[in-house]
Structure formats: C-alpha cells, structure tokens
Amino acid sequence: MDWDDMRVFLALARVASLGRAGQVLKMDPATVGRRVSRLEGHLGRRLFHRSHQGYALTEDGLRLLPHVEAAQAHLSAAETPNDTGAGLSGQIRLGAPDGCANYLLPQVIARICADHPALEVQIVALPRLFNLSRREADMAISVSAPQAGRLHVQKITDYHLHFAAAASYLDRHPPIRQIADLRGHSLIGYIPDMIFDKELDYLANLDLHAARMTSNSVPVQLNLLRQGTGLGVVHDFALPHAQDLRRVLVPVFSLTRAFHLVRHADDLRNARLRRFAEALIVGLRDQVARLEQAVAQADDQANSENP
Missing domain, CATH: 3.40.190.10 (Periplasmic binding protein-like II)
Structure with a gap:
C-alpha cells in the first residue's frame, strides 16, 4: 500500500470533508477523493460513507484507523527522536466544553500560537463529549474522566x-x-x-x-x-x-x-501533540489560578467597602 494514500485516508477521517482534508494536505479536493477511492479499491472494502453531511468512517474504516494512526506516530517519533524543542507547526483540533472554550482557551491558545507562529489551532466549542476514536478532535478537555476506550486521561x-x-x-x-x-x-x-x-x-x-x-x-x-x-x-x-x-x-x-485532558492512546508517542498538550496544561492551570484569584480579591475589596 502507498503510505501517501494512508496519509490522505487519515486526514479525511479526521475532518470528514474533502475540502477540509484538501486544505490540510494542500491538495485539490477531487484528488483527495480519487486517492481514497484508490485505497478502497486496493483494499477491496469501503472505508467511508458518503453523504451531503460529509465523509463518515465505515466499520472497516474504523478498524483501519488505529493502525494508520500508530504508523503515523512511529514515523513522527522517528523524524524527531530527540524532541529538539523546535517550534510547533501544523494543525491541531481541540475539543472543549463551551465554558472552558469561551473563558479560558482564547487567552491560553493565543499565547501558545504567539510562541509557535507556524501552529494552527482549531477550538471546537460544543457542550457535549467528543469521540476521539472517530477523530472529532486530536484531543479534548472534559469535566468527567472517561472510563472507556483507548484513551489517556490527565487531570489539568x-x-x-x-x-x-x-x-x-x-x-x-x-x-x-x-x-x-x-x-x-x-x-x-x-x-x-x-x-x-x-x-x-x-x-x-x-x-x-x-x-x-x-x-x-x-x-x-x-x-x-x-x-x-x-x-x-x-x-x-x-x-x-x-x-x-x-x-x-x-x-x-x-x-x-x-478539567481533564483526554488524548487517544496512540498519540502519546507523537512528539508534536505531546508538546502541545504540555503547553496547554500549564497555560490552563495558570489561567484558572489567575482568574479565580482576581475574583477572590474583588470579593475581599467589596466586603471591606460594605462591611
């Protein structure tokens, strides 16, 4: 199998749209479609359900996905064996509940992106849980720690x-x-x-x-x-x-x-996602502490003025 076709499959699995996959890959959407069809023909199975809403993985596609992700993680690790600290780049999609997404993440992500100009971060703010196995996001912030799935959960x-x-x-x-x-x-x-x-x-x-x-x-x-x-x-x-x-x-x-940071277990060896996760955790901890301290100080001032 051609690894480039697998790379196209992975991008489409993550964004569920030929147009968005083309943007990620810097490729014409029609070419993305042809490459996926070629891969399906080679494997002899359909990997995506096509609809007006986009591309959704079939059962065969879901079975293939973790193997392709693992191969990509190995390649990423081989390309950056010493994690040299070079700037982060590429696209990362982060899911979060809307309270966190509205009142914490803008400041934290702005600082991270200022430090890494080649990084593109997408914040998906939805009041629901995210399915990382279906690649709705690269990682997600949750209130409850998930108990099922091949996930890595870290308290923030x-x-x-x-x-x-x-x-x-x-x-x-x-x-x-x-x-x-x-x-x-x-x-x-x-x-x-x-x-x-x-x-x-x-x-x-x-x-x-x-x-x-x-x-x-x-x-x-x-x-x-x-x-x-x-x-x-x-x-x-x-x-x-x-x-x-x-x-x-x-x-x-x-x-x-x-808040907990939830990542797919296969991504733990991905140096780029690991470094982003570390910066995100530090930023969120600092931001929550700073804002809560400001609220406590405002209360103290109000109480002293109105005993």
Missing part, C-alpha cells in the same frame, strides 16, 4: 463554582445568607435533558425548584444572569468577564470540579 486542574447574580437583581431582593433563602428566587441553569455530564447537574442535590430559564450554553446562562433575571451557578473563572455579577453564599455553597 480543579476549578470552582458559586451562585451568582447581577448586582441589579441582588439590590431588589433581601440578602441571601443560606440555601433556603433561594426558594422563591428565579433560577437559571442547564436544560435538564441536555446535561451531557453528571458533573454539570449543579442543582441536583439542592431542595430547590427547577430552573425557570435554561440553556445548554454557559455563555447564554451568563448573559441571562447579566439581565438581572435571577441566580445561577457560575464558574469563578468566568466572572472577570462579567463584572456586573456578584457571588452569593460563598461561605455556604461552593462546588469543585476538574
């Missing part, structure tokens, strides 16, 4: 969440000093049947009525809160982006969650 950092509301909302209501005081308030949160990770069901163990305004999007929830329409559970790291919101019940109610 803890982060914290508290109830928050707009100052205008809090000014119109009596002080909130305990959980019971939340009864009768308008709550904002996730759409219950669209919570894709149990760690995001923040209100599950509280004796409160269901949220009245809901969204599967963290930024939408944050913007609903900014309208002065109610209270909701908010990532501390998001609050510097919404300085009109105030934390409440800080001594009484606090949640701790963690």
Whole structure:
C-alpha cells in the first residue's frame, strides 16, 4: 500500500470533508477523493460513507484507523527522536466544553500560537463529549474522566463554582445568607435533558425548584444572569468577564470540579501533540489560578467597602 494514500485516508477521517482534508494536505479536493477511492479499491472494502453531511468512517474504516494512526506516530517519533524543542507547526483540533472554550482557551491558545507562529489551532466549542476514536478532535478537555476506550486521561486542574447574580437583581431582593433563602428566587441553569455530564447537574442535590430559564450554553446562562433575571451557578473563572455579577453564599455553597485532558492512546508517542498538550496544561492551570484569584480579591475589596 502507498503510505501517501494512508496519509490522505487519515486526514479525511479526521475532518470528514474533502475540502477540509484538501486544505490540510494542500491538495485539490477531487484528488483527495480519487486517492481514497484508490485505497478502497486496493483494499477491496469501503472505508467511508458518503453523504451531503460529509465523509463518515465505515466499520472497516474504523478498524483501519488505529493502525494508520500508530504508523503515523512511529514515523513522527522517528523524524524527531530527540524532541529538539523546535517550534510547533501544523494543525491541531481541540475539543472543549463551551465554558472552558469561551473563558479560558482564547487567552491560553493565543499565547501558545504567539510562541509557535507556524501552529494552527482549531477550538471546537460544543457542550457535549467528543469521540476521539472517530477523530472529532486530536484531543479534548472534559469535566468527567472517561472510563472507556483507548484513551489517556490527565487531570489539568480543579476549578470552582458559586451562585451568582447581577448586582441589579441582588439590590431588589433581601440578602441571601443560606440555601433556603433561594426558594422563591428565579433560577437559571442547564436544560435538564441536555446535561451531557453528571458533573454539570449543579442543582441536583439542592431542595430547590427547577430552573425557570435554561440553556445548554454557559455563555447564554451568563448573559441571562447579566439581565438581572435571577441566580445561577457560575464558574469563578468566568466572572472577570462579567463584572456586573456578584457571588452569593460563598461561605455556604461552593462546588469543585476538574478539567481533564483526554488524548487517544496512540498519540502519546507523537512528539508534536505531546508538546502541545504540555503547553496547554500549564497555560490552563495558570489561567484558572489567575482568574479565580482576581475574583477572590474583588470579593475581599467589596466586603471591606460594605462591611
């Protein structure tokens, strides 16, 4: 088999589009299609389902994928045996929940790309889990650590969440000093049947009525809160982006969650992805710590001004 055809197969498996695969490979999309068809003819099996939505791997394609990925990892390791520290280049697709993608990753990825001008990073911000076996992304950030699949999971950092509301909302209501005081308030949160990770069901163990305004999007929830329409559970790291919101019940109610970096096991020997992962982890840890510290300092200042 021609390794170049395998390279084309791998690119198409990862992006599911002839046009995007052509951009990655710097190749005409029609040539990508012909090369894949040639490979299918050589193997005597269909590797992709074709549709208007794009190219999806067949069962035969899914069986072939890990072998091609392993071969690519070996070649990458052979090309950079000493991991010399040269600048990163090429395209990396990173999946992340939208809270992380909106309020943490832009700053972190901007710094990484500034250090590596030849690097192209795609941030896929979706409120769902990513399937790395189907190459929806090269790596993904998750809240819960996956328990199945040939995956490598590394904890990045803890982060914290508290109830928050707009100052205008809090000014119109009596002080909130305990959980019971939340009864009768308008709550904002996730759409219950669209919570894709149990760690995001923040209100599950509280004796409160269901949220009245809901969204599967963290930024939408944050913007609903900014309208002065109610209270909701908010990532501390998001609050510097919404300085009109105030934390409440800080001594009484606090949640701790963690971000994990999830990679396909076959990619661990890929020096380029490994170095990107290391920079990403360091950047996210620093960013969460910096933003949470800023929120705590703002609270201390507000408390000193309004004892």
